[in-house]
Amino acid sequence: MATSKLCDPVNLHRWAGLKGITLVGTGDFTHGGWRRELRENLVEAEPGFYRLRKEHQPEIPDQPDARFVISGEISSIYKKNGRTRKVHNLILLPSLEAADALSAKLESLGMNLHSDGRPILGLDSYRLFQMTLDVCPEAIFIPAHIWTPHFSVFGSNSGFDLIEECYEDLTPCISALETGLSSDPAMNWQWSALDRFRLISNSDAHNPQNLGREATVFEAELSYQGLRKALQGDATDRLAGTVEFFPEEGKYHYDGHRNCGISFTPEQTAQHNGLCPVCGKKVTVGVFNRITALADRPLGFQPEGAQPFQRLIPLKEIIGDVYNVGVNTRKVDTVYWALLREFGPELVILRDTDIERLTQFDSAIGMAISRLRNGQVSIIPGYDGQYGVISVISEEERKQFRIK
Ligand SMILES: [Zn+2]
Ligand SMILES: [Zn+2]
Incomplete structure (x- = not known):
């Protein structure tokens, strides 16, 4: 759903090479049909990373032979502390077998994993995290695009004001956060609560041609363990920075109503008491406004040891x-x-x-x-x-x- 027909292993590999990407997430590991397709096309290369089978390798000289890591995003919709929460979480796994096991566990609870590559589950993020670690202690669990208004841990519509309210005693097991297309590290540096996390960026591609519109730069061993250590803040296998969209280019930077043609800065939203002057309903509060509301530092503040990033188009x-x-x-x-x-x-x-x-x-x-x-x-x-x-x-x- 909502994904290009070209999103298959061969085209993901081809476009990763054309973009200059070494490691690409498979996405959608919870889907049985997709796992079958991955098995048909991929073989393990380094521990925990996969490569395209030789017979599927396209003949393009001088292109990096991109690796795959098993990844998937899960949309959780649930009630917590009296409010409806909608949170997307990203899960990375060291093998297709781990993906089989976690999917089987979810299905045993009656979860429908067939209708969408990014399943929508009535499952608390905390429970999902617990189950993921039960099935695979080496899993990497990352809150996805953390500022998106409708579907993220800090989203203005159905998120939380504190990460601990969402992940409770498992919060210390989270080492990285995905900043999403509408925010960049500089915006996130405004909130000291995020200082201890690595900030990563992924392309949220939907179409292989969009790979690399955001990316994370690693100087690490090419293996799942290398990736895991870098995300945990290791000094040898390290996360060296990110490649970012200009956050203003993202779909949820400012506030407003698309259908009413209203785009507001946070100040304008405040002047209008949060209401759309065209239809009278509440405007969708974007990422810039939301970060400003939770921030405890001015924009421009740079915490010690902040990782570098580069904005690209x-x-x-x-x-x-x-x-x-x-x-x-x-x-x-x-x-x-x-x-x-x-x-x-x-x-x-x-x-x-x-x-x-x-x-x-x-x-x-x-x-x-x-x-x-x-x-x-x-x-x-x-x-x-x-x-x-x-x-x-x-x-x-x-x-x-x-x-x-
Ligand atoms: Zn998402
Ligand atoms: Zn409106």
């Missing part, structure tokens, strides 16, 4: 912006594949390729990527499910580059 969006055309146009495709053939994986182009070489290849794209790396972008923030709109080039500059 997907290359196709940059090309579409530069050439003033939609992302799904032939023009964007042509320039995109030309750049990938010339300079290698997308994340390398966005982060590392020499600007002069890019400029020689395409002067407008070179300028745009240079601006991106310097954070010189203009953004109309997203709100209530509407993605933000980001731009690196002005109408005037397009004329100078003779772009219509």
Whole structure:
């Protein structure tokens, strides 16, 4: 459901390589049909990591041979302390056998795992965490996109104000939090309660082409144990930072009503007493507002030992912006594949390729990527499910580059 038909192991592997990603989550491990497909296509490589079987390997030279880790997200909807809670949690496992066992455990309780790859369960997050550790003590349990208004541990609509209220005595077993597309580490640094957690970012892809729009950088052994230690804060196998969306580009940065065309800053929401001036109902309170409400430090505060991060824009969006055309146009495709053939994986182009070489290849794209790396972008923030709109080039500059 809500996922591209291209989301199969071969295409996930192919796109991970094109993006420059070493490790990709399988997603959806609770689904029996998907586990069958994973078994048909994957074999264990390093302990706890999988690779595509040789016969399914595409013939693309010089591409990283991406590994898979067994992952899945579970949506829990339940009542706790008098309120309805809706929380998404991410679970990583060291094997398909562990995925079989946890799925069997959930099904034995009458949970329906068949209708959706991300099942919706009437199961308390705390109970889910307990059961996960019972079945697999090495499981990695991560609260997903922690600020999303409707479905997350701190969400404004159905989340908690304290992480301990959700996970109780298991809270110390959580070592990492997923910040989600609408927030970045700098926003999270405003709240001291989060200081002890590693902040990670994942692409929430739904389509293999969206892989790597956010990512986590590891300097660690390529194995499940290496990953686990890095997430626990180990100094040798370490988490080296994240690649982020501009948080304003996320779907829930500001407050508002998409259908009413109302986008509010937190101040504007306060001025309107939290109500939409068009329909009179409560506006959807976005991530920026929610973090500000829980924060105990100003934006800009940097805690000691804070991990570095870099804000990026997907290359196709940059090309579409530069050439003033939609992302799904032939023009964007042509320039995109030309750049990938010339300079290698997308994340390398966005982060590392020499600007002069890019400029020689395409002067407008070179300028745009240079601006991106310097954070010189203009953004109309997203709100209530509407993605933000980001731009690196002005109408005037397009004329100078003779772009219509
Ligand atoms: Zn989710
Ligand atoms: Zn409204």
